[in-house]
Amino acid sequence: MTSVLAAAPALPLHTAGPYVAAAYIVFVALILIYVAIMARKLTRTQRELRELRRNLEVKEDPEPSVHETSQRSERAQERIA
Amino acid sequence: MRPVLAVLRKDLRLELRTFETLPAMVLFSVSTFVIFHFALARSTISGQLAAGVLTVTLLFAALLGSGRLFVAEREQGGFDAFLLAPVDRTSLLLAKAAAMFLFLAVLEVVAVPAFALLLLGPSLGPRLPGLIAVLALADLALAVIGTLVSAIAIHTRARDMISPIIGLPLLLPALIATARAAAVVLAPHAAGTPPGRWLLILALYDVVFALLSYAVFDFLLED
Amino acid sequence: MSYGRGLRVLSFVTIATITLALALVFFYAPLDVNQGFIQKIFYIHVPLAITALCGFVFGGLLAIGHLRTGDRKWDLRSYVAIHMALIFGVAGLITGSIWAKASWGHWWVWSDPTLVSFLIVMLLFATYQPLRFSIEDPERQARYASVFAIVAGAFVPLNFIAVRMAQGFVHPRVLTLTGGHLPGSMGLTFAISLIGIALLYTTLWKYEIAAKQARMQLRRLRRAALGEDALRPLGRSAAPS
């Protein structure tokens, strides 16, 4: 491989730059894609957790009192904030 | 050893009764030689090209044959019947690999002369001993990997697809060694002896994967 | 839920190491005499490839744990190890291809045995997911995947020997896997890069397992709290369940 490398002339910076940039961008892009996929999965997990909580609340207490309902919406608002 | 022989005898008897595997392998090989003749637009080949054509043809014929290796066991309850017997599970691996090896040997008895007749430029006679040495080691690799892969694939949905896509990359080192060693043997002018280091690689490959298959085969059977 | 433990510290260490590595690559390591600036790809490509290969072997070792104990958590670990290694491997192949194009003018060269071996290993492991996907029973899927992982893990070194021999010993190699002949400053940069990428692999491995376990726990909770009927049936999947 030395011979192969030696045969290849050193590229000047302005030609080499884009290639090096491309390689590192590939690396960063793959990580970002991975993070995006994981973010989607996380959202789904959170949604299912919310559903589970709602279901459990309905199951335990089919007719929640007004007081509890307002408490719950307060909590929801806190979450949004 | 006794259960191995029992299964092997049963497999050979079944093959003689049905002729489901071997004739297909032979026909496939001969057709492939004809296809290579037209695809390469050559009437005779030698050296690396000849070695490549022969190796690739045998490889695909082996994959074709290994695909049928466990079909009767799966479809006619052979797995259950075998598992009910108080015998070592790995004897099934040994028997199937032995059957596969025998199928390949018989295939080559027909396919290699056919290859010499149809495509090979230099005469086969003086090259035969070297070629037999190379092919024997290659057959061992094909038999072991073919058995292992088809045992994995037999319980999958897409078994006809799974076994070649796993088998081909897994067999690549053996394929490299076979093609390179056979190239020397099939050299155009003077027949060479197969280089030791390729035979060594092939033997190493055979030993490693035979032991590995032996170690993991049990887990492919239990449920 | 033990996989989340230590993940935060590990993440920070990983980020710090990779930042340091990038700084060293671009501001500390000298330009290569022959290759010039283009050689900087080496610091990302080779660690990615080495980590991917080690990840494959790691997945095989974890699969041994599964077959020995029969505990499916090992299968999950093995699956994620191979899954991650595949991603790193793809990154390694692309960066390697870019490097080949820049220095030799072709996107692919057959003259470098390491690159060729790497491609073969990738081809083999690319069948891991389809294999899992085509087995429906989760236990059988786990068992067969482990068998595959062990055989394929052992295949990695054997394949390298065979391909290296196929290319012959004609060329002594500068860029050996360990970076043996590199001048000190380049060697240091390479080592830090390798550690950074390996840490990244470990972090993502732990993270992915934690995420998968969380989802499994959630499903179990749903079943316990709401009964069998509340569960949507699992779709066919290559991932352990």
Add this chain to the structure above:
Amino acid sequence: MDPAIELRGLTRRFGERAALKNVTVAVPPGATLAVLGRNGAGKSTLLRILATLLRPHAGEVSVLGQSLPRQAHAVRPKVGLLSHEPLLYRDLSGRENLRYHAQLHRVAPERVEQLLEAVGMGHRADDPVRSLSRGLVQRVAVCRAVLHDPEVLLLDEPRANLDPAAVELIEPLIGRGNGHTRVLTSHDPRSALDDADLVLGLSDGMAAFVQSPGEVTSEQLRELYE
């Protein structure tokens, strides 16, 4: 006396679905357990676990004092399974099939001839299995199941496809009262009840009842098959 077969809390899953849930039953030596239930209730799964073909996921299973799945190798020579499928190669003759199994089980070939005679297969023993009627195939399958003279017989619908005359022939091999401990399933609960000392009703993998045949009410049977 220790039970020949003992299940305690046996559970087996296929993926997320439990095929058997917490099944507990004990069968004394020489007794016959009839397993009743609809298709998919877990009957075959139970037989396959006892035959060492499937591993239990939870609970304890012991056959002749050996616990499964750990001592499966010691259990195998002592159980005979007559399953839904005949477990015979279609392209081999009955005799060849049995000889093959005799080799695997280390049984003398004379035993094969003896059995073939006993089930009245002497004249058709060299025909390939695929050319035999289902009733004849079942006779060969019975020979296969009892080839190694097992102490425990696991019978999945043993009388399926058999005419009364053939039932007479195989009765001495797998019937009640020759000392075998038996587990049998049947699509016809009435005949199974006549044949059993103990009845296990399976419903969705759970034991609906375990009691002696005399105590099984038609009410229970109706619920089981509804």
